[in-house]
Amino acid sequence: MKVSEKLISKADFPVFEKYKDLVYLDNSATQQKPRQVLERVEKYYREENANPLRGLYDLSVKATDAYENSREKVREFIGAKSTKEIIFTRNASESLNLIAYSWGRANIGSGDEILVAISEHHSDLLPWQLLAKEKGAAIKYLDCDKYGEYKADDLKKALTPRTKIFAIAQISNVFGRVNPIKEFAEICHKNGTLIVCDGAQSVPHIPVDVNDLDVDFLAFSGHKMLAPMGIGVLYGREELLEKMPPFLSGGEMIEYVTREGATYAELPHKFEAGTVNVGGAVGLAAAIDYINDIGFETIEKRENELTELAFNEMKNIPYVNIIGSEKAEDHHGILTFTIEGVHPHDIAAIFDADNIAIRAGHHCAQPLHQHLGVQSTTRMSLAFYNDEEDIKRFIETLKTIRRRMGYDG
Numbered sequence: 001m002k003v004s005e006k007l008i009s010k011a012d013f014p015v016f017e018k019y020k021d022l023v024y025l026d027n028s029a030t031q032q033k034p035r036q037v038l039e040r041v042e043k044y045y046r047e048e049n050a051n052p053l054r055g056l057y058d059l060s061v062k063a064t065d066a067y068e069n070s071r072e073k074v075r076e077f078i079g080a081k082s083t084k085e086i087i088f089t090r091n092a093s094e095s096l097n098l099i100a101y102s103w104g105r106a107n108i109g110s111g112d113e114i115l116v117a118i119s120e121h122h123s124d125l126l127p128w129q130l131l132a133k134e135k136g137a138a139i140k141y142l143d144c145d146k147y148g149e150y151k152a153d154d155l156k157k158a159l160t161p162r163t164k165i166f167a168i169a170q171i172s173n174v175f176g177r178v179n180p181i182k183e184f185a186e187i188c189h190k191n192g193t194l195i196v197c198d199g200a201q202s203v204p205h206i207p208v209d210v211n212d213l214d215v216d217f218l219a220f221s222g223h224k225m226l227a228p229m230g231i232g233v234l235y236g237r238e239e240l241l242e243k244m245p246p247f248l249s250g251g252e253m254i255e256y257v258t259r260e261g262a263t264y265a266e267l268p269h270k271f272e273a274g275t276v277n278v279g280g281a282v283g284l285a286a287a288i289d290y291i292n293d294i295g296f297e298t299i300e301k302r303e304n305e306l307t308e309l310a311f312n313e314m315k316n317i318p319y320v321n322i323i324g325s326e327k328a329e330d331h332h333g334i335l336t337f338t339i340e341g342v343h344p345h346d347i348a349a350i351f352d353a354d355n356i357a358i359r360a361g362h363h364c365a366q367p368l369h370q371h372l373g374v375q376s377t378t379r380m381s382l383a384f385y386n387d388e389e390d391i392k393r394f395i396e397t398l399k400t401i402r403r404r405m406g407y408d409g
Contacts, residue, residue, distance in 0.1 A: 053276075121173055144371075356393060
């Protein structure tokens with residue numbers, strides 16, 4: 001038995017009890033939830049539910065403690081210096097929009113430049129496009145090669161004295177490649193440029209330390225790391241967040257209101273207007289506990305083993321083209337591919353007929369697909385709770401696609 005198998009069990013995930021024949025390979029879109037997370041969320045709503053931060057009665061205090069303890073759990077998990085740097089949002093998309101609307105509106109002006117990696121998810125592209133149009137700024141793109149690799153020299157050439165911010169994911173949701181964020185942050189800061197990192201695909205799978213990476217902002221979603229939908233995180237340097245105006249306004253994000261105006265609450269509450277998602281926050285904290293119990297060493301080992309197994313089998317199937325690196329170790333659980341002569345939606349439909357869940361389309365990365373010269377692709381993405389039997393069934397179906405679409409052989 002491999003070491004990783006001793007600590008990981010599908011029995012922790014109720015969905016696999018309900019759907020015993022399901023092979024779930026759409027983990028980059030959202031992960032399944034272990035019962036430990038589900039039970040913690042249920043416990044909150046059964047025993048601690050009240051409006052936090054506002055009430056002095058016991059139940060409200062319990063809700064407040066649950067919420068703020070969850071924030072501390074996130075702070076420790078990503079290595080932030082203070083809980084003031086941890087903003088709870090709905091998801092990574094809202095976190096990235098917060099940066100663009102708050103920091104961007106206050107700091108981007110006519111003639112400024114915003115640099116975006118061509119492989120970015122639309123959530124880390126569209127907010128910058130909208131901001132650039134509003135402010136008269138210019139959007140520039142940093143291109144990768146066909147393997148998904150970005151080079152430091154290309155970044156240095158792309159930066160100018162007018163480049164205010166650079167947006168890039170730590171792990172691409174199409175390539176699965178880990179980008180050299182720490183190196184890129186150093187390059188950006190020497191140029192006086194901030195760096196915003198989309199960590200939606202990295203935080204669930206590899207250790208992430210925001211201070212070691214030296215990023216200015218980091219965004220990620222709970223639902224991609226075992227937690228409920230509707231909870232996300234924005235990390236920002238405290239000195240940057242202090243100067244940023246509120247993103248949303250309303251209850252709880254204020255200190256004092258008069259007819260003429262208002263003063264705002266201290267961090268992090270300045271950015272958390274209205275009744276907050278305590279259930280989501282405690283679910284995220286429980287997911288972090290679950291991940292920590294297994295350990296990233298085990299998670300990475302398991303996911304890399306399965307990636308290599310699938311990659312090597314796929315390379316031997318005629319007409320299958322894997323997008324990105326020719327090395328399995330560069331894909332980190334994400335294998336995006338095309339099959340000659342077969343539309344990705346047809347591929348996904350055939351997999352679905354065999355009760356295998358994968359994803360087809362442009363994966364919210366249309367500019368990247370245009371850059372690569374492909375209209376759409378199919379993606380299988382792994383989590384540590386997948387196993388060798390999942391890969392076996394995936395490969396068995398993959399080998400039948402062309403035949404089932406009417407091709408010979």
